[in-house]
Amino acid sequence: MSQFEVGNLKAWYGEKQVLMDVSVTLPSQGVTAIIGPSGCGKSTFIRCLNRMHELVVGARMEGRIVLGSEDIMSPEVDPVLLRRRGGMVFQRPNPFPTMSIRQNVLSGLTLTGRLNRSTADEVLEKALGDAALWDEVKDRLDTPGGGLSGGQQQRLCIARCLAVEPDVLLMDEPCSALDPIATARIEELIAQLRERLTVVIVTHNMQQAARVSDRTAFFLMGELVELSETTVLFTQPTDQRTEDYITGRFG
Amino acid sequence: MANEHTSSEYQAELNDLRERLLLMAGRVEEMIRLSVRAVVESDSKLAEDTILLDRQVNRDELEIDDLCLVLLARRQPMGTDLRFITRSMKMVTDLERIGDLAVNICERAKDLAALEQLRPYVRIPRMATKVQEMVHETFEAFIYADSQRARIAIDMDDEVDELYHQVIRTVLEVAGGNKEVYPQTVHVQGVAKLLERIGDHATNVAEQVIFMVDGTDIRHEGKLH
Ligand SMILES: Nc1ncnc2c1ncn2[C@@H]1O[C@H](COP(=O)(O)OP(=O)(O)OP(=O)(O)O)[C@@H](O)[C@H]1O
Ligand SMILES: [Mg+2]
Numbered sequence: 001m002s003q004f005e006v007g008n009l010k011a012w013y014g015e016k017q018v019l020m021d022v023s024v025t026l027p028s029q030g031v032t033a034i035i036g037p038s039g040c041g042k043s044t045f046i047r048c049l050n051r052m053h054e055l056v057v058g059a060r061m062e063g064r065i066v067l068g069s070e071d072i073m074s075p076e077v078d079p080v081l082l083r084r085r086g087g088m089v090f091q092r093p094n095p096f097p098t099m100s101i102r103q104n105v106l107s108g109l110t111l112t113g114r115l116n117r118s119t120a121d122e123v124l125e126k127a128l129g130d131a132a133l134w135d136e137v138k139d140r141l142d143t144p145g146g147g148l149s150g151g152q153q154q155r156l157c158i159a160r161c162l163a164v165e166p167d168v169l170l171m172d173e174p175c176s177a178l179d180p181i182a183t184a185r186i187e188e189l190i191a192q193l194r195e196r197l198t199v200v201i202v203t204h205n206m207q208q209a210a211r212v213s214d215r216t217a218f219f220l221m222g223e224l225v226e227l228s229e230t231t232v233l234f235t236q237p238t239d240q241r242t243e244d245y246i247t248g249r250f251g
Numbered sequence: 252m253a254n255e256h257t258s259s260e261y262q263a264e265l266n267d268l269r270e271r272l273l274l275m276a277g278r279v280e281e282m283i284r285l286s287v288r289a290v291v292e293s294d295s296k297l298a299e300d301t302i303l304l305d306r307q308v309n310r311d312e313l314e315i316d317d318l319c320l321v322l323l324a325r326r327q328p329m330g331t332d333l334r335f336i337t338r339s340m341k342m343v344t345d346l347e348r349i350g351d352l353a354v355n356i357c358e359r360a361k362d363l364a365a366l367e368q369l370r371p372y373v374r375i376p377r378m379a380t381k382v383q384e385m386v387h388e389t390f391e392a393f394i395y396a397d398s399q400r401a402r403i404a405i406d407m408d409d410e411v412d413e414l415y416h417q418v419i420r421t422v423l424e425v426a427g428g429n430k431e432v433y434p435q436t437v438h439v440q441g442v443a444k445l446l447e448r449i450g451d452h453a454t455n456v457a458e459q460v461i462f463m464v465d466g467t468d469i470r471h472e473g474k475l476h
Contacts, residue, residue, distance in 0.1 A: 206327075206329060210329075234329045234330065234333070235329075235330065235333055235334065235466070236334075236466040237330055243330045243331060244254055246329040246330045247256070247328070247329055247330045247331060247332045248256055248257050248258060248261065248329075249254035249255060249256055249257060
């Protein structure tokens with residue numbers, strides 16, 4: 001299965017080191033939430049997991065990341081294919097605005113030449129269904145993705161990830177632009193996906209982390225301070241810095 | 252709870268909760284003291300006055316409960332704050348029950364005041380002092396987040412139980428099968444039983460304090476399997 005084993009991960013933007021020496025195992029299946037103050041390296045960490053970090057000019061990373069049995073830092077790994085294996089959902093929904101809903105969902109398969117005409121409709125319906133969007137868009141599949149509401153666009157992006165049948169789903173504040181109902185839909189979706197995917201979600205909303213995740217990681221200034229069962233981390237954290245953060249106290 | 256909250260309003264609400272709990276605990280302690288004095292001094296007026304104090308304790312329970320609910324809904328507390336607030340909700344229930352038991356002692360005091368006193372009370376005041384001390388230690392433990400003191404309070408409960416058995420034995424000896432003094436015997440036993448139950452509630456509160464401070468749940472220790 002697709003657990004992440006991260007060993008001594010370090011990351012830089014230019015000269016500035018932003019991940020210090022992170023070692024952690026994110027078990028396959030289940031949801032791991034990542035919390036921590038702004039600028040502590042949450043996005044950087046999650047972007048290292050699919051090697052998006054190195055797309056930033058001047059950025060580099062070092063260490064060991066093994067996904068399942070595959071060393072994803074190895075020179076043989078094609079980062080483009082890797083990113084297709086693991087879907088990523090960002091804070092702002094980023095569908096291809098002029099592409100139709102259908103094209104958006106199938107884009108991952110089209111781009112990698114894996115689209116099978118005869119099963120396309122099936123894949124489309126399944127991905128949109130899993131993303132809890134099918135009922136809302138089934139009559140307008142050929143209209144542009146940019147014409148959906150923010151919450152629908154975010155679910156469209158999730159459907160786009162799911163269409164390629166990824167092993168992992170990385171989400172960076174996926175609900176921060178959504179209202180409580182749209183947020184609840186996404187959380188419900190995460191609850192269903194946890195059975196078959198490894199989900200990593202960055203969130204600024206501690207209640208959301210508490211609701212959706214099995215484990216929670218607390219980052220501070222580029223370091224992983226604590227990774228615990230979510231129920232433990234929010235009631236009885238081990239580290240005083242975690243305690244101060246989750247209760248909203250000055251460090 | 253070393254550091255202050257970033258939100259001073261939230262901090263003020265937590266401080267308010269703490270203060271109200273301490274006030275309530277103080278009132279309950281006073282009720283125990285006065286109820287037993289009413290017994291010892293055969294003072295039914297004092298018993299009546301003490302019963303009236305229970306109204307404020309009942310109000311305290313409702314107000315503190317409300318405050319906890321509001322804090323849970325508005326602040327969505329985590330970590331020590333979550334433990335503090337949820338334990339507070341349990342503590343007030345025990346405190347309110349202790350208040351009720353003190354009222355029951357006052358009722359016994361009124362009955363006893365109308366009867367001839369068999370002999371001076373020795374162990375009853377001693378029991379009362381012990382359970383008051385238990386309540387006091389427990390709440391000191393609570394303010395200073397000192398689970399060691401809560402454990403001391405729990406240990407005191409054994410002494411209370413021991414005193415209880417002594418009272419029962421003594422009462423039976425003094426009565427010596429004399430049916431005439433049956434009512435007194437029953438009431439004195441009743442007072443001792445009530446004090447013993449106050450000790451049990453104080454023990455519950457002390458366990459809440461330990462959970463709040465250390466995060467270890469010592470209720471039903473070794474009794475769940
Ligand atoms: N493209 C970049 N170039 C230079 N520095 C960057 C870049 N992106 C992030 N950083 C710096 O790296 C550190 C970690 O940033 P990162 O985006 O990982 O934080 P974060 O925990 O996701 O914060 P937030 O909660 O605000 O999203 C910060 O100090 C940030 O300023
Ligand atoms: Mg970020």
